[in-house]
Amino acid sequence: MNNRWNKLIYRAGAPFYDVLFNAGPFARARKKVFTDLALEPGQRVLLVGVGTGADLRFFCGKTLEITAVDLSPAMLAQAKSKAGENEHIRFLEMDAQDLRFADQSFDLVIASLILSVVPDEHKCMSELVRVTKERGSIVIFDKFKGGEGKMPLIMRMLRPLVAVLGTDIGRNYQAILKPHLERLNIREDSPAMFGDMYRKIVLERK
Ligand SMILES: C[S@@+](CC[C@H](N)C(=O)[O-])C[C@H]1O[C@@H](n2cnc3c(N)ncnc32)[C@H](O)[C@@H]1O
Structure with missing residues (x-):
């Protein structure tokens, strides 16, 4: 996956995106993930890879x-x-792997379906942590490979095909979070859709 391809694929998909990813189970999962967030007036919120604004x-x-x-x-x-x-x-217009914001700029950072899409999920995660204020939160809604073990064969076969469509179904969220755990508390880590493939992860910056 690379940025040039992502730009092409999401330009092609933009007119149809909401029909699939902002309806049905996706709309219900988003509601579950985002309705109970404690928001204070005046807070600075960053949506990374906002897409069509679902x-x-x-x-x-x-x-x-x-x-x-x-x-x-x-x-x-x-x-x-x-x-x-x-x-x-x-x-x-900005690359989620290279956010042009000062350290600790935001109270709340939202990362929906972006860590599975950027070419380098580790760089992106570092940026999410960097721009979040102390005591601020990061909310991740995304699909990940379950557990530490090997993916089922069918998923391993599908992975390169799905990647052509601009997303990776084989990323490991434990590995993504691991380098940052000294600076983060995991407030929630729960299944959000399609069994435990899509997850809601709420992190607090220490
Ligand atoms: C699967 S969509 C998710 C959009 C939205 N967050 C949602 O939940 O529907 C992935 C989005 O990431 C964007 N994207 C891909 N690579 C990116 C990058 N390197 N930096 C920022 N955005 C990127 C795409 O343009 C697309 O809008």
């Missing part, structure tokens, strides 16, 4: 200072159209 509805209208970044102008355009005239949201 998660924006959980944050809009709450007097938050929202920043939404994505590599794909086509996906950002869809997100902007959802946000309408909301002046508390800024949209920026």
